Amino acid sequence: MFRRLRWFVGLNQKNCSTKRLVNGDQAGPDQLPVLDAVHEVAIYIHRFHNLDLFEQGWYKIKVTMRREEGEDSYPGIPARVVQYEVPEAGSDNFGRVWMIDDTDNSFSTPPFQIRYARQDVFLSIMISFYLSFGECKGQSSAVILKFELMRAPMTETGSELQGSLDAHTASVHEYKIPPKALLGLHSYCPVYFDAFHAVLIDTSVHISLLKANYRPFPQKVSSDSKDSEGTYVEDYVGSNKVMLIKALMAAHVILLEDLRRISTGINQAIDLTDFTCESDVTKWFNSTPPADVERNNGEPTLQLSNVNAEQKATHYINYLTEASFQPFSWDDHLLNYFQSLGNQLLGLWNIFLKFHRENKTKILEFLCKSWAIDRRTDWSIWMVYSKVAMPHQYMSNRVEGTSLHHGVHGSSLNTRRLTDDPIQTATMRAERHRRGIAQMRINNQSLQDMYIFGDPLLNPIIIVEHLTNVYHSTSVNSNFVYLEDEVRHILENGSRATNKLCGSSPQQNGHVLKVVVFVHGFQGNHLDLRLVRNQWLLIDPDVQFLMSEVNEDKTSGDFRQMGLRLAEEAISFLKKKMDKASRRRNIRDIKLSFVGHSIGNLIIRTALAESIMEPYLRYLHTYVSISGPHLGYMYSSNSLFNSGLWLLKKFKGTQCIHQLTFTDDPDLENTFIYNLSKEKTLENFRNVILLSSPQDGYVPYHSARIETCPAASLDFSKRGKIFLEMLNNCLDQFRTCSDHRVIMRCDINFNTSSYSRNLNTLIGRTAHIEFLESDIFAKFIMWSFPELFR
Structure with missing residues (x-):
């Protein structure tokens, strides 16, 4: 199926109206060649990929374009449509009719059916819009490119389908085309809707300024535009x-x-x-x-x-x-x-x-790679990079300086006194950066995702600290000089390194099986981490994921039992994937990654300590800890939340809460979390990313970051000694084996201006749940460090 529409845009001298001349039309005697031009914006829609749609049905994509001045001002006019490939004959997935609506100057793809997750629908269609350059003086303003996801129930067919689709807009995603980009642009443009309509539309945008051939002779002429003869x-x-x-x-x-x-x-x-x-x-x-x-x-x-x-x-x-x-x-x-x-x-x-x-597919892949690289630069607006020397050992006498925050070969490192309030320090640092963004004029030539650039102040500020091992690594300067302008260099070095830890020698040929296990938190659901999962799938579509369900409705019990159930579930899943992959091709390597939220992180570490997991520890790749209480609640400063924990222990008899608060045994050296710190559950991961938020009152800030806190540094009792031993046990696991390991702390500072004052905000639950309900922090981190997730 192939059809072209050729429209020449002409502008009335007064009202900027348009006239379309189709193929074969000639300029009449009242038409003169003029100095005028149009922007042609060609949008190639390649593929509709269903990541996580909750409803089956008929879907289509509606595209419109307008100047930024207003909703109805200077719309883009659909100019021509080229269907690159014809859907297979007899396919019932397509309505096989694309449509241009002159009432709102919109283009709609053919309707198609979505029946299952991770379904691909190849559309392979190019639509061009014309935007006037001349007397409308719109060339100085940006253009808004709008994508609408239209849906109709599966039962709708025929003519009823078209009307139903037009009436139901499921979700909207907008991009801004800056004025500079209107002169020329070739860019990948991923359209990803909201959390409830998680789809990816692979598109690319191509723009050029072209001359316009003709326009009508002006109907009204001012007196200033006439010569002496009239x-x-x-x-x-x-x-x-x-x-x-x-x-x-x-x-x-x-x-x-x-x-x-x-x-x-x-x-x-x-x-x-x-x-x-x-x-x-x-x-x-x-x-x-x-x-x-x-x-x-x-x-x-x-x-x-x-x-x-x-x-x-x-x-x-x-x-x-x-x-x-x-x-x-x-x-x-x-x-x-x-x-x-x-x-x-x-x-x-x-x-x-x-x-x-x-060469449509090759061009799309090339532009996609360029887009991924450019995102590190664009999204660095909201990210602050620094490097921190990993303390050699926190000493029991807590002398300030035994943490050994020294420079590396003359380079300076971030330091923080042990008596500083880390939550206040992190909050002030993020707010200073946010104020800087408020004074910034973001005006580049790249496409701007309005979900992110619509209101830059609403995005979280992410402070990335890279932990450098100054005593183990002999090549700190070459591999881990972690400054903002050297992020790409580090990741490129890491990608060329060996794929496994000490002593590994993977075969040169074969398939790499990549499995990620997602583990929910207290009283959670197996879909809690779906937004992080979706971002991971966008980065690496070949990854196999397990959304752990084995501990749903069982998170009040003993961590040991929960860990054993997770280990058995993960091994069973991994064996199935290994067996399936081995029947089709050789398995060269296995990369086993984990993502946990809240106490799900302790469940992960407990599972890794199980003896049945030992054969699989050599495959561990990336670990993402999202607000995990790795050091328990020994020094929790949230009195309201502590009261809730006391009630759970008193009236519910919740075993995991006793273990979190170190009341599961009178002797602190026999408590669960203390003994878990002795297990080497973190040292086999190639990459460890610790996500925390100073606004999260559910998990102690220091516990999520695996670092000391002022209360512990001033506690000279056995309690303080036990805490420092736990901390040292965990940090010791970051110093082992490989110079190419990546250990990062990522501090997520959410915008709290939209938070209402209620109990959830007071006790810090809002920020704790924000990790599950917002994916923008995951976009920033994962697309800035894609090598850690491949």
Whole structure:
């Protein structure tokens, strides 16, 4: 199925109305060639991937475009549609009808059926929109690209399906196209809706500025636009026209450069022979203006001797901008430049469209990789990077300085006195950064996801601390100099390192089986961590995941029993995946990762301490701890929450709460968490990421970060000694075996301005649950460090 619509946009001089001329239409005698242009925004919709839709049904994607000034101002006009591939004959997954609605200038894909999770629907369709450049003066404003997810029940068919889909918008996702990007852009554009409509639409956006062929002769002419004989005159050398020439020149350079970049990136040659000789657009300005323009009523002449072509173009444009001369004195001269430049651009654009159709998948993959790299830069606005020396040993006398926060080969490290309030310090640091964002003008040339850039102050601030082992590593400077501008270098080094820990020698050929186990917290549900899971799947679609269900409705019991159940569940799942994978191909390596929320982290560590897990410890890859009470509640400062814990122990007899608060045994050395710290449950992980939040009152801040706290540093009793032993036991596991391990603490500071004052906020539960209900912190971290999750 193939159809093209060719619409030339013309603008009425007063109301900016549009007129469409289809193929074969010719300009009438009342139409004149003009200096005008349009932005063509081509959106390629490749694939609809269902990650986690909760409802089956008929779905389709609706696309609209508008200027940022208002909802109805200067809409983008659908210009042409190209269906790259025809759905298989007889397929009942497609309605096989795409639609353009002239009432709201929207485009809708063919409807398709979604029946199961992780289902792919390949749409392979290109839709182009036209945006006016001329008298509407919209070129200085951004453009909003809107995607709507439309849904109808599965029972709807035929004509009823179309009406039902139009009436039901399930979710919306918007992107902003900055003004600079309207001159030229080729970018991957992932459309990911909300938590209840977790789908990924693989799209790419391609933009160029092109000349418009015709427009109607103005119906109304002001008196200032007439010459002495009453004939209408248009000032071709006005400031708007000079700006248009500049814009076309920039668009030509961008498009030619992007064509070469994409061609090289996908290793596919593209024929630009006809454009190479004229690739320097400044050559059109090599000649001087006509003699009657060089001097006009004493105006300074344009001197173009002894300058190169680029300087000639710059001087020429500046001369047109600043000099004053009679209208129509050399209109044909400028018009010829416009036509020549416009023809070059149109030729290059048509070459790109043909090249894209022949290499659509390769181009999408190339742009996707470039997008992933650029996200580290864009999202670093909300991330603060630092490195911290891992203390060699916290001593029982708590002398301040025995923590050994020393520099590494002359580099400075972040330090914090043990008596400082870490929660207050972290909060103030995040607020200072948030105030800096409030004064920042975010104006780049990349597509801006409005879910993130809509209100930058609502996003969490993430402070990333990389723990460096100054006593074990002999190559700290080369591998773990963890400064903000060296993040990419570190991750690239890590990706080239061996895939396993000490003594491993994986085969060169074969499949890598990647399994991630997600474990919920107290009274949780196996789907609690679905948002983190979805982000992991976006980074690595080949990963196999287990959403642990074995401890649902059983989290009030003994951690030992919960850990054993998890170990058995994980082993059973892993064996099934290993058996399935081995029947199809050789397994070169296994990467076993864990993600836990709240007490789910203690369940994970307990499971890893089980003897049945020992054969699988060598496969451990990445561990993500989300607000996990690794050091228990020995020094919890939240009095309201402590009262709740006391009630649970008193009236519910909750065994895990006794273990968390060290009341499961009179002797602290016999308590569960103290003895768990002696187990080597963390040292086999290649990457350990500890997520915490100073706003989370459910889990002690120091316990989630596995670090000391002021209360412990001032406690000289046996209780303080036991705490420091636990802390040292845990930290010792971060210093073993490999120089290439990554140990990070990520401090998540949520925006609390939208929190209402209620009991959940007072006791800190809101931030604790925010980890489960928001995926933006996971996006920032996981896409900034994708190598840790592959």
